[in-house]
Amino acid sequence: MKHWILPILTAALLPAFAGGGRAQQILLNELPVQEAPLAPSERSAESAVPRMDWSPAAPAATAEVTDMLPVLLPLRPTMPQGAETEGYRVQGQFGEARFVLFLPSAAEGAELELTTLSSINLLPEQSNIRVEVNGTTIGTIIPDNFDKAGTDALAIPGGALKPGRNVVTLRFQQVHRVFCGPDAAFDLWTHVLLSQSGIRVAPGDFGADAPGFLAAVAAQLGRGKPLVVAETTGSTDVASLSSAMARVESLFEGLPPEIEITDPYAVATTPPALARVTLLPDETSPPDLPQFRRGGDGALVLVANAAHPEQVAEVMLGAFGEGHPANPVPTLQPGTTRSLADLGVGRLVGQGHYIRETVRFRLPWDWLVLSAQRAELRLDYGFDRNLPKGALLLVKINDATVHLLPLDEDDKAGQRVETLRIPFAANMLEPGVNHLTFEALVPGDPPDEACAPRSTPIFEIFDTTTLDIPTAPSMSVARLDQVLAGLSPESVRLSEAAGEALPLGLLPRLASVFVGQNTEGPGPASLTIGVPSDLSTLGGRILGDATSTLQEAMLIAPRPEPKDIDTWAKVDGGRWWQAVYDPAKAGAIVRTFRDRLAAIWRGPQSELDAWLDGRAADAMLLQPDLDRPGNIWLILRPNLPLEKLVASLIHGGGTLDIPRGQVSLFTPDAGWQSWHSSARRLELHEPLTLDNARKVVGNYASLAPPVFIVPMLALSLVSAILAMGVMIITRRRKK
Structure with a gap:
């Protein structure tokens, strides 16, 4: 070691040992004397050791007390919108959204906060949101929050609020800033952030x-x-x-x-x-x-x-009270002409360039028409003058168009049109909830400018419009939606395996979907919630050997959507004679012919294994045993988010996407996909008479072709034999 390093180290260590040899003084609790903290030694100029700060640490900042901050009572939509719990989106030129607000007291002098985020395509100068509380208009908001969410506050007049349940209604009018027409309507939306919208009250309230x-x-x-x-x-x-x-x-x-x-x-x-x-x-x-x-x-x-x-x-x-159903569905009794007013539906007014107004009604569980009977809609309507050329009104039954009406005929515009009779096939209707929809498409005039304000509606459907549904014999066929409509909270339970794998709070959440339902049906109904391991314990004719395939559907990921096929990709890809004879195509033709021949015998339903091929599911509803059609199972993947599943079971969220048939698979993106078994049976719940015999036979012939084909073939064979016998006998007599 070099000799010049030692003096430098000595000089550097001296301050650290300064005062270190003094003995410490012990302080007793009863003595008030307290030793002052020692001042740190000054660092010598040549020292490289940093000085340590031995002074007491500064006290931490006192945590902000938040217990007494106002509490936000949020808006809750009366009808679920998919899995959305944080927000609610209203799309189109005109729309309406209803929410409930629960208050601990009347909350006089409160303000309603509404936090929104709107599409950049929206023109704020011609757009607005009218806000009503318990039927009282409290103000109007301009939807001008485009780049980030913003909050508007409206004062609520005295007496408008009440303790408990309050209804908040938002009525939207949205105008596109650039275009006008049906396509432009889909670019208009406003998102209401529910967790940031509502009324603030003090915790003491x-x-x-x-x-x-x-x-x-x-x-x-x-x-x-x-x-x-x-x-x-x-x-x-x-x-x-x-x-x-x-x-x-x-x-x-x-x-x-x-x-x-x-x-x-x-x-x-x-x-x-x-x-x-x-x-x-x-x-x-x-x-x-x-x-x-x-x-x-x-x-x-x-x-x-x-x-x-x-x-x-x-x-x-x-x-x-017993709760407030968001959208009670009225019952339409077949055999009697019922108007929209009889169903509790008022005049329907269509505004905007894309309009969709739906009337929901329920048919009895034992009403079943599968044959070619006719129902009729008598439509009373009118439409505005000077509508653009190409404006159309589509009348739909369960999303199938039954009539198309032009709205650009000047001789009928601006008045109540003569009642239009629209017949349609009664087998388009089903027992349970059905939809009558009026959908209008009105082009922009011009399409590349903002829509001009219109004070009158595009069309009106008057409440004198009637529906005439034919009577049918009391019959039913096994189906999942019929069992779901007959469930009550007491009839929902967990399997033993599900009780160990799923949270117990899942049971009351699913059971609440069936509160207040009409439990009429062909027999007792029950729903068992299970997990994929329960599939191996289920028997019944429906599942058969498809148990392993069902378990695979719960494990595999959904297949991506097939891409567009390039029709030129395989040109010149083989021998010239394959253009005339291709064994693969010939085999496909044979299989198609075989499947169609089998469909004549068993009906259009495919086998369960073939239907499940390539399908995936996060949940599935099963009706495993047709001898006990009221016992159904809901199989869930563990850790499955339940929001979309629960919303789909509440009348399909107001849509037709509900489980049907005997097996129905659910994914959050695709909704429910249902399979109908060819082994399902018709049940007649009334005596067979001469009056209902034709309709009963028609239903059997439509659902189970063998029941109709075999007797007809046998009758034809017997008739042919008798005819040949008569011919032989008459010829012998002539000789």
Whole structure:
């Protein structure tokens, strides 16, 4: 080591050892003397060791207290829109959206906050959103938030709000800034951010009563948190808990909220919960339960006896009634002419350049027409003057067009047109919910400019329009949607394997879909929720040997959509004589002929294995045994997000996309895809008479061709033999 390094190291270490040899002084608790902190030694100029700061650390900033901040009571849509829970989108030139708002009190002097984000194609100078609360217009908002979401606030006049359930209606008028026409209407949309829209109230406004509890639950759901039900493990029957909580969930309308069933000693959430349900063991429950109490974390707690969870439903339903169905579907009785007014539907007014107005009605579960009978629509309508050339009105039954009406005829414009009789095939209708749709396409005039304001509607459908549906013998055929329509919350259960693999809160959420349904049907109905491993335990004629194929459908990923086929790709790809004779094409023709011949015998349905080939599913509904058609299964993948599935079961979210047949596969993107078994049987629920014999035979011949073909062939053969016998006998007599 070089000699000049030692002096430098000595100089550098001296400050570190300065004062280090002094003994420490021990301070006793009762002595007030406290040694002052030692000042750090000054660093010598030549020292390379940094000076350490031994002074006490600065105290941490006090956490902001948020417990007393106003709580947002969010808007909840009355009809679910797919899996959307954070937002609600209104598309087109004209639209309407209805929401419910739960308040703990009347909230006088409150403001309604509406956070929106709109398409850049929207022209704000001619667009607006009219806001109504419980039927009272409180103001108009201009949708001008394009690059990011923005919030508008409207003062609510006194007396417009009430404790409990309030209805907020938004009426949209949106105009394209560049184009006009049906295509331009699809580029117009406004997104309402539900978690940031509603009314803010102070935490102290949540009273310890049913309205306060329901409002606190709604606010908690708006934060993306589930309703927590704390119960002692094993002390509560899951089935009875599910039925009670399902009825409570029905109060919220739209998409049922998520429920999390946990034990009382679970880790507290951050931020603290606003509301929860606690079920106490029967042996420790006070006699005066249920009660609303304030928890240690400030949450409103509904305390009930675990042995009687139905008390929770009694308290809530006693305060609010049995819920409010978002869109009750009226029943149309066949054999009688019923008008739209009889169905509770008023005059339909069409505005904009793409219009779709739908009337939903229900036919009885035992109404079935499969043969060639006719129904009739008597349409009373009118349309505006000076509509562009090419304007059309399409009349549809269950999304199938039955008539096309021009709206550019000047001699009929501006007046009520003479009643138009539109006959259509009655077998286009089905037992259960049906749709009568009026769809208008009006070109822009001109198409490359913003649409000119129009004060009069494009068309009107008057409430004197009538439907005449023919009567049918009381018959039914096994199908999934018929069983779903007859379910109640008590008839939904979990399989043993599903109880271990799926969260228990899933059961009341799915069961709430069937609250308040008309449970009439051919027999008892039940739904068992299972997992893919349950498929191997199911028997029945329907599944047969397809169990492994069904399990594969739950495991494989969906296939991508096929790309466009290049018709020139295989030109000159083989021998010249393959243009005349191709063995592959010849084999395909033979298979097609064979399938069509088999379809004559069994009907147009394919075999289940062939239908499942290449299909994937996140969930599936099954009717495994036709001898017990009321027992159906819902098979779910574990960890499957339930929002879209639950929304599709609520009348298909207002659409025709519902499970049918005997096997139905569900994916969030494609919805339900259904398979109908050729082995399903018709059931006649009334005596066979001369009056209904023709219709009964027609239904059998349409559904089961062998039942019709075999007797006809036998009758033809017998007739031919008799005819030949008569000819032989008469010839012998002539000789």
